[in-house]
Amino acid sequence: MTTALITGATAGIGAEFARQLAARGDDLVIVARDADRLARTAAALQHEFGVKVEAIPSDLLSAEGLGAVDARLADRRRPIDLLVNNAGYGIRGELDENSVDDEKRHLDIHVTVPLQLTQTALRGMLERGRGRIVLISSVAAFTPRGTYSAAKAWGVMFARGANLVYRDRGVSVTAVCPGFVRTEFHDRMKVGTAGIPEFLWLQAPTLVRLALRGIDRGRAVVIPTVRYRVIAALARVLPDRLGTAGRFSSRDDD
Ligand SMILES: NC(=O)c1ccc[n+]([C@@H]2O[C@H](COP(=O)([O-])OP(=O)(O)OC[C@H]3O[C@@H](n4cnc5c(N)ncnc54)[C@H](OP(=O)(O)O)[C@@H]3O)[C@@H](O)[C@H]2O)c1
Numbered sequence: 001m002t003t004a005l006i007t008g009a010t011a012g013i014g015a016e017f018a019r020q021l022a023a024r025g026d027d028l029v030i031v032a033r034d035a036d037r038l039a040r041t042a043a044a045l046q047h048e049f050g051v052k053v054e055a056i057p058s059d060l061l062s063a064e065g066l067g068a069v070d071a072r073l074a075d076r077r078r079p080i081d082l083l084v085n086n087a088g089y090g091i092r093g094e095l096d097e098n099s100v101d102d103e104k105r106h107l108d109i110h111v112t113v114p115l116q117l118t119q120t121a122l123r124g125m126l127e128r129g130r131g132r133i134v135l136i137s138s139v140a141a142f143t144p145r146g147t148y149s150a151a152k153a154w155g156v157m158f159a160r161g162a163n164l165v166y167r168d169r170g171v172s173v174t175a176v177c178p179g180f181v182r183t184e185f186h187d188r189m190k191v192g193t194a195g196i197p198e199f200l201w202l203q204a205p206t207l208v209r210l211a212l213r214g215i216d217r218g219r220a221v222v223i224p225t226v227r228y229r230v231i232a233a234l235a236r237v238l239p240d241r242l243g244t245a246g247r248f249s250s251r252d253d254d
Contacts, residue, residue, distance in 0.1 A: 005029040005073060005080045007060060007117070008087030010037045012183025013136060016204035017084050020212060022049035029054045029080065031069055031087065060087055060113045061105050073120040079128060082215075083121040085114035085155075086136040090148050090189040103147055110151035115158075122162075122171060129170040134215055135159055137175040139228050142235040152177075156221055163220035172218035176211045178202060179228040199227070 004021045008014035009030035018028055022045045030045075032038045035057035042053040056072060058065035073080055091098065091106040118133050125131025137155035140148055159175035166173060181202045186193045207224050214222030223229045 001027070002081045003027045003029065003079065004082040004084060005031070005069070005121075006084040006086055007031045007069070007113075010034060010041045012185060013178065013181060013204055013207065014084065014086040015041065016208040017086065017211075018045055018053075019049075020205070020208050021082070022051045022053070025049075025051060026082070027052040027054075029056060029072060031056050031058050031060070033057065033059045033065075061108055066113060066116065070116060070120050073117060074124065076124060076127075079124055080121055081125075081130070082132045082134070083117060084134045084136070085117060086134075087113070088136065090185060090191070091146070092189055092191060093146075095147060106147065107151055110148075111154050114155065118162075118173070122166065125171045126166070126169055131171045132215055132218075133162075133171065133173045134211075135173070135175045137177045139177050139179045139223065139232055139235075141175075141177055142232045144240045160220045163218070167218055172215070172220075174215045174219055175221050176214070177221065177223045177228070177232065178207050178211075179225070179231065181207055202228075 004026045006014050006017050006021070006028065009018040009028070010032040018030055018041070022028055028045060028051060030038060030042060030053060038055045038057050042055040045051065046053045056068055058068050060066050060069065073083065088109050089106070091102065095103060114135050118135070121131065121133060125133070135155040135158065138152040141152040141156045143149055156175045156177065159173045162173035179202055180196055180200050181204055183204060202225060210224035211222055223232050
């Protein structure tokens with residue numbers, strides 16, 4: 001019996017993790033802010049896959065919301081075997097243009113929220129001698145594209161170090177680095193995607209299938225698809241200026 005807790009499980013990549021984990025028989029604990037959508041998602045997964053799905057409506061950027069998810073992870077009577085730190089969003093503009101509060105919230109959702117949830121989950125998993133922790137990072141972690149890239153790079157370096165320390169104690173820590181995936185991400189960010197070539201888009205089911213393969217193997221970093229592994233490798237050696245080519249455009253309706 002495995003129970004997985006997924007943050008941001010009502011849309012995009014998180015929703016697809018929920019589907020694929022439920023399809024293989026995992027019970028789920030799912031988290032998002034929109035309580036109605038979360039309840040509908042839980043009911044649909046329960047109905048389709050016959051697994052138990054617990055919903056925790058929560059804004060991870062509020063102390064109360066984060067506390068509720070943290071408390072669920074700390075509950076030793078109902079252990080969580082797999083934590084997927086997925087909830088997140090992109091921030092537009094450069095640091096000099098944005099409010100520091102918006103930037104801090106953005107940093108929190110990608111760094112301090114997964115840090116806290118991971119620490120809590122890790123302690124229980126280490127006691128039990130088994131568990132898996134996932135951070136949904138991005139290929140942006142390898143290219144210098146503003147504070148989003150910087151926040152996502154934290155996840156990669158954290159997973160590399162934590163996997164070294166904890167894997168021999170039964171707990172793997174994996175950063176998954178997707179390229180462009182068709183989800184609600186870019187709409188929510190209010191950026192145009194017309195300039196992104198078709199071959200760079202991944203579908204969430206493929207992405208998650210490849211991600212789960214690496215997670216199950218206990219890899220520290222998983223970059224799904226060969227084309228994105230090549231892009232990430234090139235980004236390490238090419239000049240930074242090339243890595244920032246093709247920035248998002250502002251949308252006309254914005
Ligand atoms: N799509 C891409 O191209 C892409 C590429 C690389 C990496 N990523 C990363 O993948 C992750 C998932 O992105 P996605 O593309 O699947 O985005 P998405 O389709 O916009 O889904 C985001 C999910 O997170 C939830 N969420 C957002 N803020 C939250 C908060 N404060 N508290 C709790 N839940 C919250 C949303 O539900 P509510 O709004 O109801 O809270 C939703 O379920 C993110 O970390 C993103 O940075 C995405």
